[in-house]
Amino acid sequence: MVSSAGVWDKARSEATAAPHSGAWLDALPSCALDTQLSNAEIQYGVGRRLGVELCEQAPCPLCLGVMDKWGAHCECCMSGGDKTVTHNKIRDNLYLQARKARTAPQHEAVGIARLLGLEVGRETQERPADVLLCRAQDIRTGGSLGAGKVALDVGIVCPQATCHLSDASQESLGAAEKYVRAKCSRGDMERRCREVVVTFQPMIFESFGGVSVEAERVIKCLNKAVAVNTDISEEVVATQFWHRVGVDLVRANCRAFHRRLLSHGGDVLGAVGPLGGGGGCRLWKACEAGGL
Numbered sequence: 001m002v003s004s005a006g007v008w009d010k011a012r013s014e015a016t017a018a019p020h021s022g023a024w025l026d027a028l029p030s031c032a033l034d035t036q037l038s039n040a041e042i043q044y045g046v047g048r049r050l051g052v053e054l055c056e057q058a059p060c061p062l063c064l065g066v067m068d069k070w071g072a073h074c075e076c077c078m079s080g081g082d083k084t085v086t087h088n089k090i091r092d093n094l095y096l097q098a099r100k101a102r103t104a105p106q107h108e109a110v111g112i113a114r115l116l117g118l119e120v121g122r123e124t125q126e127r128p129a130d131v132l133l134c135r136a137q138d139i140r141t142g143g144s145l146g147a148g149k150v151a152l153d154v155g156i157v158c159p160q161a162t163c164h165l166s167d168a169s170q171e172s173l174g175a176a177e178k179y180v181r182a183k184c185s186r187g188d189m190e191r192r193c194r195e196v197v198v199t200f201q202p203m204i205f206e207s208f209g210g211v212s213v214e215a216e217r218v219i220k221c222l223n224k225a226v227a228v229n230t231d232i233s234e235e236v237v238a239t240q241f242w243h244r245v246g247v248d249l250v251r252a253n254c255r256a257f258h259r260r261l262l263s264h265g266g267d268v269l270g271a272v273g274p275l276g277g278g279g280g281c282r283l284w285k286a287c288e289a290g291g292l
């Protein structure tokens with residue numbers, strides 16, 4: 001099936017096969033843990049993984065692009081602030097985990113910008129540290145261990161974005177790894193950080209939930225430290241972390257999708273059941289047919 005699929009479906013297929021992609025499917029719905037997803041969120045998340053048509057093709061109300069039928073555009077669209085909200089949510093998850101791991105993290109550290117000699121103003125928009133780990137002796141990054149401070153730079157990519165489609169269709173996590181290389185070379189950031197004894201570490205998540213290889217290694221170290229500090233097994237700590245990330249990604253992507261549908265008047269595109277009403281419910285019908 002994979003070999004006969006076009007690049008669009010291959011990219012989706014590879015993304016859904018990546019480790020931790022779809023971790024939210026294993027999360028028990030719990031109000032206490034904030035892992036309870038709405039019907040619309042589950043429909044969106046399952047529909048995206050299956051490649052189901054979720055809406056009619058139409059202009060995106062927030063940018064000059066086109067909303068595709070499969071709901072991918074909302075995961076790529078840079079307008080409307082949804083990408084920033086998703087980015088900040090994942091950044092905060094990492095920060096909290098780094099705190100529990102006692103790595104003395106700093107949130108959006110501006111100090112790193114000064115270390116790099118960046119002027120306050122436009123250039124500091126390229127802050128390399130969403131989370132700066134100041135006590136990172138036990139954190140393994142890119143094959144090294146214990147190299148001073150570690151600057152975690154978070155990015156979220158959609159494997160079905162036009163610029164990532166080719167890489168994403170060729171191998172699992174192809175989009176994430178390509179963006180890692182782009183982050184490191186942009187503004188020569190990796191080298192500039194190394195010169196001030198800071199390890200620059202991109203943490204690239206795909207919108208389906210997969211994560212770049214080096215980022216996964218860092219998270220594994222954080223989870224291990226959290227387990228030691230809390231007397232909770234590493235397996236439980238890791239499971240909870242990946243459930244958290246997975247649930248937050250599906251919620252954020254679904255919110256971005258419905259914001260664009262609602263801007264068209266709600267049912268103009270044949271929105272999913274809870275928001276779109278009965279008649280034009282494409283995903284609802286697909287789920288029923290597939291026994292979901």
Ligand SMILES: [Zn+2]
Nearest residue numbers: 060063065077
């Ligand atoms: Zn758009």
